[in-house]
Amino acid sequence: MSFFKKNKGKKIPKKQWKITKDCLNLILESSKDSHPNEFGALLRVDDYNKNIISELVILPGTVSGDSHAIFRMHMRPIDFSIVGTVHSHPSYSPDPSKADLELFRKYGKVHIITAKPYSISSWKGYDYTGNQVEIKIL
Ligand code: ZN
Numbered sequence: 001m002s003f004f005k006k007n008k009g010k011k012i013p014k015k016q017w018k019i020t021k022d023c024l025n026l027i028l029e030s031s032k033d034s035h036p037n038e039f040g041a042l043l044r045v046d047d048y049n050k051n052i053i054s055e056l057v058i059l060p061g062t063v064s065g066d067s068h069a070i071f072r073m074h075m076r077p078i079d080f081s082i083v084g085t086v087h088s089h090p091s092y093s094p095d096p097s098k099a100d101l102e103l104f105r106k107y108g109k110v111h112i113i114t115a116k117p118y119s120i121s122s123w124k125g126y127d128y129t130g131n132q133v134e135i136k137i138l
Helices: 003-007 021-034 098-106
Strands: 018-020 038-047 051-058 084-088 110-115 125-129 133-137
Touching: 003 125, 018 021, 021 051, 021 110, 021 125, 038 110, 051 084, 084 098, 098 110
Parallel strands: 018 051, 018 133, 084 110
Antiparallel strands: 038 051, 038 084, 110 125
C-alpha cells in the first residue's frame, strides 16, 4: 500500500478549503457528545474540484479515548474524496499535539481540531504540515 506515502516529498498547492455549516455543526455536536473522550472522523468532499468538506466518515474501529491514537488508519476506505481528518480535544486548546502533527504528515491534506466548548469559534483548520489554514464556512 503506497497510499500513505503519497504526500511525501510532493508539494501540494494551497487550496481554499470550505466546509458546509451542516457538516461543521455535526462535528461540533459529535465532539460535545464524545466529551470527555475524543471524537475522530475523516473529512470527505462532495466534489473534489470544489474543496467543499460536506461529509464525515466514521472509521470502523475508531475508538474515542483520551489519547491521540484514535485513528486506525489501516481501516480507512480507499476513497479519494477523503481529504483529511477531524478530531476533538477535551481541553481548551485546538492546537495540534506532536502525535497530531505526525498524523497530519502521514495522511490527508486538511485537518480540523475542535476544542472546548465546541462552539463555532473553538476549532481550527490545519494543512499537512500543521500550519493553520482558513476553512471557510458555507
Ligand atoms: Zn489532537
